[in-house]
Amino acid sequence: MIKSTPFSISPNPANLYLTPSLKSTIFKIRYTIEQRRGLACLLGDVGMGKSSVLRLIHSEYTDSESFSSSMIQTPNFTSEFGLLKGICADLGLPPRNSLYNQEKELREFLFKQFESDKNTIVFIDESQRLSDKMLELVRTMLNLETNTTKLIQIILCGQLELQERLTGKKNKAIRSRVFMAPMLDGLTLAETKAMIEFRCEREGLVSPVPNDLYQPIYDLGRGIPREILKICDIAYALMLEYEESTFNLELIETAGKQIL
Ligand SMILES: Nc1ncnc2c1ncn2[C@@H]1O[C@H](COP(=O)(O)OP(=O)(O)OP(=O)(O)O)[C@@H](O)[C@H]1O
Numbered sequence: 001m002i003k004s005t006p007f008s009i010s011p012n013p014a015n016l017y018l019t020p021s022l023k024s025t026i027f028k029i030r031y032t033i034e035q036r037r038g039l040a041c042l043l044g045d046v047g048m049g050k051s052s053v054l055r056l057i058h059s060e061y062t063d064s065e066s067f068s069s070s071m072i073q074t075p076n077f078t079s080e081f082g083l084l085k086g087i088c089a090d091l092g093l094p095p096r097n098s099l100y101n102q103e104k105e106l107r108e109f110l111f112k113q114f115e116s117d118k119n120t121i122v123f124i125d126e127s128q129r130l131s132d133k134m135l136e137l138v139r140t141m142l143n144l145e146t147n148t149t150k151l152i153q154i155i156l157c158g159q160l161e162l163q164e165r166l167t168g169k170k171n172k173a174i175r176s177r178v179f180m181a182p183m184l185d186g187l188t189l190a191e192t193k194a195m196i197e198f199r200c201e202r203e204g205l206v207s208p209v210p211n212d213l214y215q216p217i218y219d220l221g222r223g224i225p226r227e228i229l230k231i232c233d234i235a236y237a238l239m240l241e242y243e244e245s246t247f248n249l250e251l252i253e254t255a256g257k258q259i260l
């Protein structure tokens with residue numbers, strides 16, 4: 001049996017190496033939630049770590065009595081009513097027979113939460129998939145507020161297409177509601193090395209990458225965490241297959257050719 005390896009590409013938040021830029025992004029989202037600023041967007045290109053960050057933040061609030069939350073991982077609902085029912089179900093609310101009644105159910109819940117000093121958060125991953133009507137629903141949910149504060153905090157997480165959608169004319173109204181929209185950047189060379197070492201440490205291993213070979217891994221992966229991890233994972237498999245104890249340039253180049 002091959003032992004578990006350090007380079008999994010599933011979005012397990014425990015695998016995240018927190019770069020200064022990630023820490024800053026996480027802080028901004030926590031601020032939006034805890035200061036009840038309503039809406040934040042977490043943006044980034046494919047494979048940058050958005051879902052992992054969203055899960056990390058979500059997990060911080062799930063155990064707290066002071067927060068109720070809904071996590072929509074893939075919003076593949078056929079209508080905005082479906083999305084609202086999904087959110088309400090996560091919050092423990094019953095389904096209602098119309099959008100109007102479902103909104104009423106949510107509104108009553110949010111006011112009760114507020115009276116008992118509780119905050120409510122909705123996380124939506126893959127938000128680039130939300131239809132314009134669904135974005136409009138998000139906007140209406142943000143209208144639920146008292147004179148002084150927002151009753152619901154919404155975190156939309158999505159690829160760059162979400163940014164294009166939000167800057168388009170059609171979605172002007174929701175765009176102006178966005179409090180912050182941090183963008184996840186690619187890793188630097190030093191961060192790539194630190195991330196690989198961090199991943200190995202978690203498995204109780206020393207990094208198999210010789211010091212001079214982080215550069216080609218970084219170049220082939222273009223600083224994108226998922227691409228870097230895929231290269232490392234393939235090179236790791238080849239290393240085990242050839243019974244080597246560290247990576248060499250040939251293994252990395254062979255691995256680089258196998259990713260698309
Ligand atoms: N800073 C990091 N440290 C360690 N691993 C990371 C880091 N950033 C991303 N990863 C890893 O990269 C992989 C891809 O991350 P994730 O699935 O969160 O990306 P994503 O931005 O949601 O991608 P997509 O746009 O395709 O949904 C995951 O295995 C994740 O653990």
Ligand SMILES: [Mg+2]
Nearest residue numbers: 050051052125
């Ligand atoms: Mg994702």
